[in-house]
Amino acid sequence: MTLCGRRTEDPESPSSKALSGAGFRDQPLPSLLSLCLALQQVLVQSSLVVLVLAFLQQHVWFLEGQRDQLLASAFFYSSISTLLQSMLGTRLPLIQAPSLEFMIPALVLTSQQWHGNRTALVCRGRCVEEDVSLTHTDLLRELQGMVLCAGLVQLALGLSGLCGLVLRHSGPLVLAPLLCVLGFSIYREAALLCSDHWGITALVVVLMVLLSQHLRSWFLPAPPGVSRYPICRMVSVLLSLLSVWGVCAVLEHLGHFRPHQPSELLTTSQPPNSSHSSLWPNPNSSHTVPWPALNSSHTPPRTNQNALHLVPWLSLPLTGVPGLPLLSARGMAAGVAAALASSISSTSVYLLTARLVGAPPPPPAACNRGLCAEGLGSVSAALLGGVVGVSSSVPNACTLGLSQCGSRGTAQLAAVLGLILGVSPRLTHLLTSVPLGIHGAVLSVTYTVAIATGVTYFQYTHMDSGRNIFNIGFAMFMSLLLPRWFSLQPAFISTGVSSLDVLLQSLLTLPVFLVGLLAFLLDNTVSGSASERGLDSGVMVKGPRPAAGRVPEHSQQAAAVYDPPSPVKWLLDLPGLRVVPFCACRTPKEEEEEEVPSPQETVDLLAGTMGRGGTDP
Numbered sequence: 001m002t003l004c005g006r007r008t009e010d011p012e013s014p015s016s017k018a019l020s021g022a023g024f025r026d027q028p029l030p031s032l033l034s035l036c037l038a039l040q041q042v043l044v045q046s047s048l049v050v051l052v053l054a055f056l057q058q059h060v061w062f063l064e065g066q067r068d069q070l071l072a073s074a075f076f077y078s079s080i081s082t083l084l085q086s087m088l089g090t091r092l093p094l095i096q097a098p099s100l101e102f103m104i105p106a107l108v109l110t111s112q113q114w115h116g117n118r119t120a121l122v123c124r125g126r127c128v129e130e131d132v133s134l135t136h137t138d139l140l141r142e143l144q145g146m147v148l149c150a151g152l153v154q155l156a157l158g159l160s161g162l163c164g165l166v167l168r169h170s171g172p173l174v175l176a177p178l179l180c181v182l183g184f185s186i187y188r189e190a191a192l193l194c195s196d197h198w199g200i201t202a203l204v205v206v207l208m209v210l211l212s213q214h215l216r217s218w219f220l221p222a223p224p225g226v227s228r229y230p231i232c233r234m235v236s237v238l239l240s241l242l243s244v245w246g247v248c249a250v251l252e253h254l255g256h257f258r259p260h261q262p263s264e265l266l267t268t269s270q271p272p273n274s275s276h277s278s279l280w281p282n283p284n285s286s287h288t289v290p291w292p293a294l295n296s297s298h299t300p301p302r303t304n305q306n307a308l309h310l311v312p313w314l315s316l317p318l319t320g321v322p323g324l325p326l327l328s329a330r331g332m333a334a335g336v337a338a339a340l341a342s343s344i345s346s347t348s349v350y351l352l353t354a355r356l357v358g359a360p361p362p363p364p365a366a367c368n369r370g371l372c373a374e375g376l377g378s379v380s381a382a383l384l385g386g387v388v389g390v391s392s393s394v395p396n397a398c399t400l401g402l403s404q405c406g407s408r409g410t411a412q413l414a415a416v417l418g419l420i421l422g423v424s425p426r427l428t429h430l431l432t433s434v435p436l437g438i439h440g441a442v443l444s445v446t447y448t449v450a451i452a453t454g455v456t457y458f459q460y461t462h463m464d465s466g467r468n469i470f471n472i473g474f475a476m477f478m479s480l481l482l483p484r485w486f487s488l489q490p491a492f493i494s495t496g497v498s499s500l501d502v503l504l505q506s507l508l509t510l511p512v513f514l515v516g517l518l519a520f521l522l523d524n525t526v527s528g529s530a531s532e533r534g535l536d537s538g539v540m541v542k543g544p545r546p547a548a549g550r551v552p553e554h555s556q557q558a559a560a561v562y563d564p565p566s567p568v569k570w571l572l573d574l575p576g577l578r579v580v581p582f583c584a585c586r587t588p589k590e591e592e593e594e595e596v597p598s599p600q601e602t603v604d605l606l607a608g609t610m611g612r613g614g615t616d617p
Contacts, residue, residue: 043241046439052074077390094350105334105337105502145382154378158371159372189443193262332499
């Protein structure tokens, strides 16, 4: 399946003809172009993985070579989850990756353990090696238990159909604030990465804007009868990243540029005032504990080129932590918080991706299957030694908005490349040579697409309504204010039960969870008409709804792109599985037979390409 969204242009223009021709409808993308698109997704995924592991490294004691093992294993189990998502889940071209929604509960959990073991922290530098290893192993196993619990909770949310039930009552006034806050939630962390070298970052940003916007209509010359493709727009992120990466390599070789490690930036910078960094020690708090990773004497040295030969070419994607995941009350509480936040984030990414590639909104059954696939991915991550769970990657989904082309085959090819990286630490180690400023630029540009897409949902509502103005402003402002306040008052939540403290501290410092909860409650409890809330617009109602000459944005027959493969569909239709436990993962027969598609619509659907009849977000 290939989904390619496009700008609304003059039907007679060359670019419009090229995009709507046989190149996208009747034949798949060329192999080289598909490989470039897959590599682009892998590099965008690496930016998020590097950021997540950087913050984790500041709070968890990594042993020699363990960071490279964690990086490789992250690619491996993320790729497994991507394959599950593309085959059994929503079937959208989504890339799975460790998310920041898992990081906050993980940091809360490690903070609680450090506060409860002050003596152990003080003697770390003078204790014998066996004691340090034991404490480190227990911490990583507890984080694995958190990931395992989060995966099981996500699996339960998908099988129970709770996600689909909530989605049925979530209109544009819920989706718009959620996507906006989802985009804004990373700007401090992205700015920290950009501080590695602002000149390098600015160069990447300028190139991405130039290629994806100013040169978006430039097509690669081709002989008559051969399909032409807007190469600059489709691989704008890849071209920008590789070009500046090559410039940095030359400057580093000449001695004019020295990239920094994430630990160097986090150590020298001031504690970020961000919800994702809510566990930085408060200087005014009596509960401040010295952080071992923030001590310059414990900062891991930069790996030199002479030590590269010590990194093996092939290795099992394990972190080297012996034993099974450790299930504790605090770890389970952190896992529940991570699962709730990740489920809200992933559901919004499903809708974001569908809108960017021009597909109809995913039905509840597809969202339920998507959460089940992510739950299985997190469970496999915990069993492989992963300390951070997976969810749908926001920057990878936003990359589809920049390239205006999303292919299920490309996502699966990117997963195969991730599996290769996962079993080859030498190749994974190569990604660590990408300057952090480039990662910061990629995250900065891609997350803006999520914000802009959220703003587009406001057009379906009555924005002059005082009800809507208050609900939107209150939900967005409070979801950013509360995490900031609780990060400055870490001792405010003290119930006497450590697991409950971890749960509350995690939930109240997760902006995605707060904005989803507040927007949902306000939109469904404050009285308002359906048109005022945007519930009667084509973006939310199934079936074509012509209005004022506008092209309907959702047709029931187009929703067949979310159907699982025939063997899975046959399995879900078995009499014994229609009720329990997979009843929420199958589309009811009455919904499938609501409308019979026309022959031309069937041909277009089987071709797998749908153009979007609207403007770009």
